[in-house]
Amino acid sequence: MACFLAGAAQADPKEPIKIGVISEESAIPGAGISKGARLAVDTINAAGGIDGRKLEIVQYDDHSQAADAVRAFQRAVSQDKVVAVIGTYISEIALALQPWAARSHVPFITTGAASNEISKHIHDDYDKNKYTFHEFMASRFIADSVCDSIKQALQPHYSIKTAVVFSEDAAWTAPLDAEYLECLPKIGVKVLDHVRFSADTGDFTPLFNKIEGQRPDVIVTGISHVGVQPTVQWAQQQVPVPMIGYSGQATSGTFWNDTNGAAAGIVTFSVAAAGAELTAKTQPFVNDYIKHFGDAPVLTGFTTYDAVSVLAEAIKRAGSTDGDQLVAALEKTDYIGTVGRVQFYGRDNDFTHAMKYGPEFVTGTMLQWQNGKQVILWPRAAPQTKISFPAFTHLQRP
């Protein structure tokens, strides 16, 4: 263990505080992480930093490979001397980094991965894994959010009684689907089938055909690695069943252009989005982000922006950058961010160190793409909001 301890550096007060950011730059959700982090650091530094010390980001691209991410983590800790690492939207990578955070006693906050396993490992072996924090909604809560939003925003207007669950085969979707299968029947939706496809599928025609044959009211999605292709093919083939649920790529501001408008009518969960007004900070952040980067933020942008602030507050609260002290300080987090009120579950909860889910905390939002814009449907839709599905779909009124 000795070699990887990041000592409690009693550093020169003028030295910048370094934060490592590990992301997948060539993927849209990944690029959102580094952008959100950069914006947060610029904002905090402009306001004076932390007790006079500036924050500095050390950026690493892991090329969507666990081995690269691990090496980046090792470098961040022992070479670049970061006080904490933020990053990755890929659950497999977050899970690979978790033991390294434990070995190096350096806090690791994942702001894009969803797998329940992340917080489960912390609950099961707290003393070892307490260094990891899950600042993104866990799959179980994403599913809950989707079910809650279907019930409150869609079912009043449409007859949604049957569904087919449609998700990619990845670490984060197993608990997502499991929760879908639990919560959908509770809102009166019968699950006709559960389709899981390989994450490198390119041709979705046979899948859509199969689903259509079962005549569900809706397709409930769990996709993130794919998004553009199934959406475009769904629109081209004019599949008469709307897609709602969670489509990670559809949360990005560029999705309309990426799909040449095929996104029309797609409904997706997002942790936060422009217009969601989850807190007073949501829209100003969106505006700031657009000013800096040109496009509206993808969901990882929101969570990473908040994570940096959460970390900064924890450093201030702890009065030090020592790993163990930071962990204790992070656990006391009560921060109003762009995604809601951020607090972490404790040791007694199964989801230790995950963000608390609930109307007073973080619920996520449900949005629909209409005419090139993301329109918020839930939890608070703007007064004149209409829900609009493409003409080729056949949803009935209740």
Next chain:
Amino acid sequence: MTDTIRALLTSRSVWIALVVLVVLSTLPWVVSAYILGVLTIAYYFGVFAMSWDLLFGFANEVNFGPSFLIGSGAYAAGLLNAHGVPMWVCLIAGGAAALLGGVVLAVPALRLTGPYFGLTTLVAVLLLQQFIIIFASSTGGEIGLTMNDILSTEAITNYWYALGFMTVCGAVLFALSRSPVGLILQASGQDRIGASALGFNVVKHKLAAFCISAVFSGLAGAMMVFYLGTASVGTVVDVSVGVQVIIAAVLGGRRTIVGAAIGSIFLILAGEALRPLGQLSTFVVSGVALLVILFFVDGLMGLLLRRREEP
């Protein structure tokens, strides 16, 4: 035997290798744990590349799928370990599995030449990858397999294991390549008809070459996953792994064995040094490798050896 020893002592490559080894042995006292970690991976890659170079020198065929052999060994070891088999047994099993893979690969390959051989080896990798992904519930699929045991949690200990392993494998492979039998094989690789005319069973010897290359690759693959603590398609099976192995061997200098190890170390260090470039690091490394292929065909060893031959 004495011929072999004499050949080894007078070989310039051996002296270069010894110098490099001495330098590498001093590093744990000089550099950080992070760099030791990078070099540990580089040493395992060195064994991958040296095994590839042996096959290339003997069979005179380019194996485009060394990761088939590496992956077979790595996953066999990993899967057994995930079921509670002790580490040392897993390592041996890994070598054996790769050996089996080598034989399976050799059967069609030995009947083919040129592009068909290369394609067969590439297809083998794709098949292994698909196999692992389709049976994801047992193999961990794209996520990867977490091992129960790990070689060591200490960076320095891991470094010694890797350096020692590479040295032993390198010595054996190099001795093989320079032994009288080895030299004849090298010649037969380049002139099959001549060798047969001299009475050598070329097929039998090519098969032997495959098997040796396979065992070392598989064993190194197994060692590496026990170092990393996980076995995943991306680290031991993917075509890109094979590409890196070939680049390392060509960069270092084909048919020198020692060059392959040096090429691997250089390649992996360069990849890490370029990490600040972020997204573009792969681009730059591939670009450099391409330039080497275009302009420095004999690689690093070629540069080193040629210079010494000048009066």
Next chain:
Amino acid sequence: MLTVQILIDGFAISALYGLGAVGFTLMFGVCGVLNLAHGATMVVAAVTAWVVAGQYAANPWVAAVAGTAAGVLTAFATYFLVVRPIERSSSVPAAEREIFVLTGTLLWGIMIQEAVAYFYTDNPKTVRPLIAGIMQIGGVRTPINELVIAVICWAVIGLLWLLVNRSKAGKVLLAASINPRALSILGFELSRVYLLVWTIYGVLAGIAGVLLATFLGASSAQSSQLTASAFSIVVLGGLGSVYGSLLAAYVVGYLETLTAYLISPTYRTVPALVLLVLVVYVRPHGLLGRR
């Protein structure tokens, strides 16, 4: 109903595979080059079409032409920057030339892939279908674009056939594929022949890339998969045989479609790979190969 669905989907995807494979096999048959930057070339064409359609708000046909042109340019870049220098290099032993070209194109393909990902991310790019909308065929709702793709692929292959069999340039190509040395002895400039082949290759790969973008979408992350797919088909059909590639493309296309519909999309690639293994063991020169 399902049968008609399978027939139609299989046809479209096979036609697309066929176009890519024909270019690949032609390159090997005439020039002896296995271009492992094939997938990357297709992706460049696809992404260019997307950029032109998006940035310049061009209609899909203009974007398609731009994409194809990008494919030709990439093909030329591959030839002049990688393949030709290696083939003319005096430090590469003759016996190893093929291997160096192979490795060189492999590296070049990786460079292209990374460059595309750097500028445009590895998110799949799509282009609006050339003709939008759906039509009913035998009771099956089919996007018109699928038919357009099949028609274009076969039209291009037909033009290629005319070129090879009815034009003088084509006859020279055919001769070069059989015996290049004899051809140069007879006074033909082999380099001109190669240039022609690379141009044809660029057009074929470019069109295939653009059509892929309108049908399924293409991303830089798929580059190696596309290359692997093309040469699996080409090996199956017989390296160098155009008819073989077309036949193999349809065999593979239908095998995949049948598997995806009748068994499960997860196992889509398995039967084709198994078939490939069998062929390599039993008849390594492919279904219609001649060497």
